[in-house]
Amino acid sequence: MKIWASLAAAVLALSAAISPAAEPRRSGYDDSSRETQAMQDDDAGNPAFLWVRQGEALWDQDCKGCHGAAGTLRGVAARYPLFDPRANRLLTLEQRIVQCRTDRMGAPAFAWDDERLLALSALVGLQSRGLPLNAEPREPFLSQGEALFRERIGQLNLSCAQCHEERAGLRLSGATIPQGHATGYPAYRLEWQGMGSLYRRLRNCLNGVRAEVFAPDSPEAAALALYLAVRAKGMRVETPAVRP
Amino acid sequence: MKYLLPLLLLAAPAWAGDAARGRRIVEDRALSACLLCHAGPFLAPHLQGNIGPPLNGIGARLGPDELRLRLTEPARFNPDTPMPAYGHVDGLHRVGPAWRGRPILTPAQIEDVVAFLSTLRTP
Numbered sequence: 001m002k003i004w005a006s007l008a009a010a011v012l013a014l015s016a017a018i019s020p021a022a023e024p025r026r027s028g029y030d031d032s033s034r035e036t037q038a039m040q041d042d043d044a045g046n047p048a049f050l051w052v053r054q055g056e057a058l059w060d061q062d063c064k065g066c067h068g069a070a071g072t073l074r075g076v077a078a079r080y081p082l083f084d085p086r087a088n089r090l091l092t093l094e095q096r097i098v099q100c101r102t103d104r105m106g107a108p109a110f111a112w113d114d115e116r117l118l119a120l121s122a123l124v125g126l127q128s129r130g131l132p133l134n135a136e137p138r139e140p141f142l143s144q145g146e147a148l149f150r151e152r153i154g155q156l157n158l159s160c161a162q163c164h165e166e167r168a169g170l171r172l173s174g175a176t177i178p179q180g181h182a183t184g185y186p187a188y189r190l191e192w193q194g195m196g197s198l199y200r201r202l203r204n205c206l207n208g209v210r211a212e213v214f215a216p217d218s219p220e221a222a223a224l225a226l227y228l229a230v231r232a233k234g235m236r237v238e239t240p241a242v243r244p
Numbered sequence: 245m246k247y248l249l250p251l252l253l254l255a256a257p258a259w260a261g262d263a264a265r266g267r268r269i270v271e272d273r274a275l276s277a278c279l280l281c282h283a284g285p286f287l288a289p290h291l292q293g294n295i296g297p298p299l300n301g302i303g304a305r306l307g308p309d310e311l312r313l314r315l316t317e318p319a320r321f322n323p324d325t326p327m328p329a330y331g332h333v334d335g336l337h338r339v340g341p342a343w344r345g346r347p348i349l350t351p352a353q354i355e356d357v358v359a360f361l362s363t364l365r366t367p
Contacts, residue, residue: 155343156277157328157336167295167326173273173280174291212338 055123125239145227154211184241266360
């Protein structure tokens with residue numbers, strides 16, 4: 001009897017030790033405080049909706065003529081970054097919006113941190129909120145992005161993976177290191193007191209390890225964004241998220 | 245005098261660290277980055293990390309030579325350590341222009357940090 005009981009206990013302990021291997025992915029939302037989560041959950045209290053409202057006005061003015069109502073873009077943001085065969089390059093959603101402006105509207109490009117670009121990408125991102133991220137794992141970009149994610153870089157000689165895979169949940173300075181899933185961009189970040197793109201977030205991490213910052217429209221930026229999107233495949237779009 | 249200078253330069257390390265300067269270096273996260281990863285009896289506890297072990301009492305556990313080695317050759321103790329090798333620039337990739345070609349800390353600053361860590365004796 002006693003043997004069976006201890007055997008059963010051993011089996012239980014063993015299976016408990018094995019099952020955490022399939023650890024679920026956590027978005028930045030899961031690692032945020034209750035207050036930050038509540039701010040994201042309530043559209044009326046989420047400051048990012050100021051940008052969404054501005055995006056609606058811009059949409060009606062500039063985009064509606066070709067695209068119709070913004071609601072027709074459900075699912076679009078969840079597929080980015082994607083390969084554009086005509087331009088023969090990988091495009092982030094922001095790059096697509098800029099391409100629409102320059103190539104189809106003949107308007108000057110937005111700077112990467114232009115509030116209007118944030119407003120439009122927040123509006124388009126919101127149309128996919130709740131849908132699973134679903135970027136095409138297209139080569140060679142995916143492998144390029146993964147190589148960047150794993151390369152030790154900068155004066156501090158750290159890789160994205162060393163923080164976001166191996167040390168997620170630990171504290172870097174005062175911040176909890178998230179798993180680094182790009183589920184909610186553009187996002188309102190409390191520390192910025194404003195809205196920022198995924199590129200802005202990556203710049204912060206690159207600066208943090210004292211590495212070279214690649215340009216917003218560089219192949220590196222798009223490849224890394226694709227790797228992050230594929231790594232988070234199936235996780236829900238949260239745009240516009242609120243982050244610490 | 246003529247013979248003293250080369251003799252002094254041969255002695256390793258050639259200069260004695262200054263613990264008060266060492267404290268300022270450790271607490272200056274934009275310079276040394278120590279407190280991104282470590283906690284200890286330093287300024288602003290809420291901004292200290294827990295990626296490496298706390299440094300409380302480290303001076304009672306490790307002598308100056310061991311401390312210096314942990315700063316300059318951390319990979320000797322753990323080949324996968326995230327801790328940067330202080331005093332080195334070799335083998336780094338994509339370093340930003342503001343930092344390129346410069347080690348995080350100079351040899352003199354490393355001596356100051358060693359002198360300061362040696363004073364941390366309370367667990």
